[in-house]
Amino acid sequence: MISAGIDVGSISTKAALVQDGRLVHSVVIATGYNARRAADNVFEAVVSGAGLRAPDVARIVATGYGRNSVVFADRTVTEITCHAAGAYFTDPAVRCVIDIGGQDSKAIALDEDGRVRDFVMNDKCAAGTGRFLEVMARALEVDLEAFGEMAREADRPAKISSLCTVFAESEVISLIAQGEVRANIIAGIHDSIAARVAAMARRIGVTPPVMMTGGVARNSGVVEALARQIGDSIVVTEFAQINGALGAALLAAG
């Protein structure tokens, strides 16, 4: 049986196809302003990319902020449960998942069977989310993709003390004005986001091994800063960004 998971996030929309317990294909596109259209497009892309047709997909689960916009899904499941399922599938040893998405960050504690034991999500604030990084990348005129690489050149990470994304942006702008090198500012931004997410994760207890999922996991600077904060290494797989969609596809398969 072939099942699909569609994860409509605030920034990107992901789709994954699973057949007989194997990931067959996955696609990531930008969500844009129309979540319903993004869901249609990502589904079409993942199906055609796998050389299949829509009727070949037996069951579909939608997740993410736009989960209710996926009108063709059989059911919806929250990203908490999907990320847990995806992480457990990729690495059953994982006991804690930290997911940093576009407008949400969350920490999930798993039990031995991969079920959600507890979870915590960020409060009503963009600090500690992917959007925070996007705002900073714009202020620094650096491609977000290059953040991880550039942070390695830092010799003395800058201190970003403001918790508010808007005020932190002003702080970054004044650091630029003071002539601080970009690498140090970027490393400081990573420390800031990592400190916030680690503090949140500690509320439910961080039991290793810890896996990081979500698009921000591709930024090695954040992963390393987070590993320093929690005092343990962090598992990141190539499926980090599509982990929610993968979990949804697995749950769709039942």
Next chain:
Amino acid sequence: MTGDPARERRKIRCVSRMKEIMTRYYIEAKTAADNGRKVAWITSGGPVEPLIAMDVIPVYPENHGAMIGAAKMGRDLCEKAEAMGYSSDLCAYARADIGAAPIDGGPIGGLPRPDMLVCCNNICGTVLKWYEIQARAFDVPLFVLDTPVCHTGCSDAARRYVAGQIREYIGFLEAVCGRPMDYERMAAVGRLSIEGQRLWQAVLDTAIHRPAPLSAFDAFFHLALIVTLRGTQTAVDYYRELLAEMRQRIAEGIGAVAEERYRLLWDNLPIWYRTRWLSERFAAHGACLVADTYTSAWCSSLPYLDENDFIASMAEGYTRIYLNLGIDQMAEAVIGMIDKYAVDGLVMHSNRSCKPYSLGQHDIQRIVAERRGLPTLMIEADMVDPRAFSESQVETRIDAFMEMIKARGPRGEGA
């Protein structure tokens, strides 16, 4: 319009009676001056019984705040207070009241003008400045009753200190009203207060039954009389009627939620402008909020009240209310309710307005996890100001929490 018969059956009949009583109460309060009666504004945890005994009509800005919230007028009135210079970090009850007072705003065209203010800080510190502001604005006398926080217990010194103030309070009322206290009447009011509180506790306790005949969302509504008319025959009669209806519902197997599978405990004030949405959201998962720490606060000091010497017992009774306790004692109370109502999880409203209620919630969450192994859902919002509420965020948290609870299975079914 013909409703779903099962849904009709679930409706609590006493609701219309309550609306009648509250309407009559507010008409009486708003026409007090015409009838030669005095009005006192009083904080929700304040000692109302001496007012009733002195025939003064008590009016609650906090109850008004709840009505403003439920009527979805909170945003506008909070913004008015902010335009007057008050911070958006200030309690939304205070902002709504301060914003409404000069323009007679809100769903009932403003509260009646007070002849005096009575402020008891057993619920928070904000009320001190709030009542000082209103005492200046209306140019009326203010009585402040200071109840020391019971970090570990209520000391003898604290009891004597508060008892002394209760005597001063009665002296204050005698001076403002220009007549002496009738202590026989006061004793009768005290007995009615205790009887009302016992009945209210009995109403809340009917939720021990599965399915619970009423939910916390119902309790938020039926609470109004134990707050505003505590110490009157009206409140006693009403809760007797409500208790009879709840017992009838138990006998007929009528639950607050269509198919109760999961039982949850609510902590903190309601999100007044979203009670229906929240109730339906949880009910869709077969979850009933069977009890809460908020509505039980109006009967939680019963063990310290003495119906044969009410005045003497008031000092301790009003000092030992939930929000005036240390966090360890609050956690004990929460665990007591978890066991009593056999719940599967805890839902905490981290209320931007109410600092004394929200401070310590993470500690209580941790204690509950350690001692009872129960999960907690934290909802970040505000009781009256909808600008602090994000529907999609709350929706995701509730759905994820219920997915987790379902995966664990209900506690009552053994696991």
